[in-house]
Amino acid sequence: MRRRNRAGMWMVLPLTIFTLIFVAAPLLYMVFLSFASQSSSGFGVEWKFTLENYKRILDPVYRNTFYGSLRLAFSTTALNILLGYPFGYFMAKLSAKKKKAAVLFLMLPFWLNSLIRLYGWIILLQKKGLVNEVLLRLHLIDKPLKILYSYPAILIGMVYVLLPFMALSVYSSAEKLDWSLAEAARDLGAGRCYAFFTIIFPLTLPGLFSGIILTFIPSMGLFFIADILGGNKIVLVGSLIQEQMTRGNNWPFAAALAMVLLVVTSLLLGLYKKLTNSDVLEGIG
Amino acid sequence: MKNKLIELRNLTKNFDDQQVLKGISLDIYENEFLTLLGPSGCGKTTTLRIIAGFEEPSDGQVLFNGIEISKVPPYKREVNTVFQKYALFPHLNVADNIAFGLNLKKVEKSVISQKVERMLKMVGLSGFENRDVTLLSGGQQQRVAIARALVNEPKVLLLDEPLGALDAKIRKQMQLELKKIQREVGITFVYVTHDQEEALSMSDAVVVMNNGEIQQIGTPTDIYNEPENRFVASFIGESNIIEGHMIRDYLVEFDDFQFECVDKGFEDNEEVEVVLRPEDLDIVEPEHAKITGVVRDITFKGVHYEIMIETEKRMYNVHTTDYAPVGKKIGLLFGPEDIHVMCKMGAY
C-alpha cells in the first residue's frame, strides 16, 4: 500500500513540477505584483507593498467597468441559455447520423480563427450589410439600423462565439438521458410539458450548469469581441487589463484587476460546485 | 364468461418500409394474465407500445371497453407500464417515484403516503421510502417500478420483459411474486417475454408470435400439448417434428408406420406434421415397438437422460430416466395421446 503510494507520487511528480512552474509561480508573481506600484519613471515596477491598486479599483470608473463586464457576461449567458439549451436538447434527439453532422457543424467554427469570424460579423452588421439589407427588403425597417459598434453587436458576437460551448454541454447531458424516463412520466399521467419540466430538465441540469460556467467565465474576458464589434466604445475588464499592461505600462494595476477578476470567477465556480456537488464539468471532464 | 377489456383488431405497424406487425387481432380479458411470447424482433414490444399509446398503429384498431383509443395519448389511458429497464426517475427517491402519478392527480398528501406505504408493503419493500433508487439492486428497482405503476390503480398493467435483467434465482422468485400480486390486485397483466418457461408458468393465456404475426393463442397447456404449427412446436419446449400424413380421422402415418392418434378433422391423406415431445417417448426392447433405432448419444441432465436415437429415417430426441448405453439397439414407444398432429405450413 505504502509502496504503491510512493510510486504514485513519482508518477505525478512531473505534473506537479509543471503545475508549480507554469501555474503557481506566475500566479504568485501576480499576487506580489498587484501589491507593488508603477515606478515613478513610468517603466518597470517598484517593489514596495501598497494597497493603492486595489483602492483604485473602487474608483467609479473602474468599478463601472466591472459592472459593465458582469452585465455583459450575464446577458450573454442568459441568451446562450435561451438559444443553446434547446439547440443541445434537440440535437440529442436526432438520429445517430444527424447527431454526428450537428456536432461537426457546431465544431466547424473552431477551425477558423475567431478574429476572422468576427470580421465576418462586421461585414454582416454594417450599415449596408446583409442584416440591414434583409430587414429593409422585408420592410421591417425603413432605414438601416446602426447595429455595428453598439452594445447589441457585442452581445451578438459574444453569443456567437460562446454558443457552441453551451449547446455542446447541454447536448452531452441530454445525450446520456434515458428517454424511456420521459415515456414513463407520460405513462404515469404527465403531459409532454410536465414530463419535460419534472424529469428531463432536472436531469440535464448538470449540462446546463457547466454550459453556464463555460460561457460566463470566458465572457468576462473576451475583450477583443467588444473591441472589434463595439468599436472601443464599451470597455470591459479584459480590455482594461490589456490597456494597462500595454499602453499604460502599469503592470501592478493590471495585476490587481486580474486578481479581482480571478476572485469573482472563482466564487462563481465555487457556487457551481455547491449547486451540483460535482468537480467535473459536464462535456469536458 | 369474463368481460373483454382490450380488443386489438387487425393491427399493422410499419417502420420506414419494414412491416413489423402484420395484422394482430387479439382479445384481452379482465383479470387475465396474458403473455406475448416470441423470439427477438417479432413485434412484442411494438404491440405493447401500441396498447400503452407510445406508438400509433399504421392500420387497425385498439378498443378499450369497446371504445377506439388508438389516438388517445398515453396519459389518458387507464393503462400503466413497467419498463424493461425500470425507467425509475434517478433524481427522486423511492417514495417520490411511486407517488409521481398520484402527485399529478393532486391526491392529498396524507392519502399519497398511505398508498405508497401500502404499495411498498405489497412488493416487500416496507421502510424503503427514502432510499435512493439508483442504489437499489435490480430486483428492488423492479419492485419499485411495479409499485409505481400499480399505485395508480390501472385497469391493465403492461410489463415488457420485466425480469430480463435479473439473474436466474431472483427471476424465479419474482415470477412467483408477480403472479401473486396479479391475483391480489385482480387486474389484467399483459406480459412480454421471450422465455417460454416463464410464459408457461405464469400465464392464463399465451400468445405466441413470430415475424409480426400471431401463431397461436391458448392456455399454457394447449400451447404446449397442442401446438398448431411447426413454429409453435419448436419454439415451445423441445420436440421431434416429423412429416407424415393423415390416413383418416384418428390414424396417422409417419416413418412408414401407421399409428392411432387422438386428432381428427383433417382431410384424408392430408400432409401433416407430427410432434412427439421427447419426454413422452419411452425406450423399450426393440421387439416391443414399431420404430427402432440405435443409441448414438446419452447425456445426463439431472432429472433425466437425454438420449439421441438414430432410426432408419431420422434422429429422435428422448428424455427418460432409463439408461441405455451408446450403440444399443432400442425401440421407441408412445401412446396415441402422445402424438400431436399439426397442419403443415411453410418451413421456418
Ligand SMILES: Nc1ncnc2c1ncn2[C@@H]1O[C@H](COP(=O)(O)OP(=O)(O)OP(=O)(O)O)[C@@H](O)[C@H]1O
Ligand atoms: N422505432 C423504431 N424504428 C424502426 N424500427 C423499429 C422501431 N421499433 C422497433 N423497430 C423494429 O421492429 C421490429 C420489432 O421490434 P420489437 O421491439 O417490437 O421486437 P420485440 O419482439 O420486442 O423484440 P425483443 O424481444 O428483442 O425486445 C424489429 O425489427 C425492430 O428493429
Ligand SMILES: [Mg+2]
Ligand atoms: Mg422488446
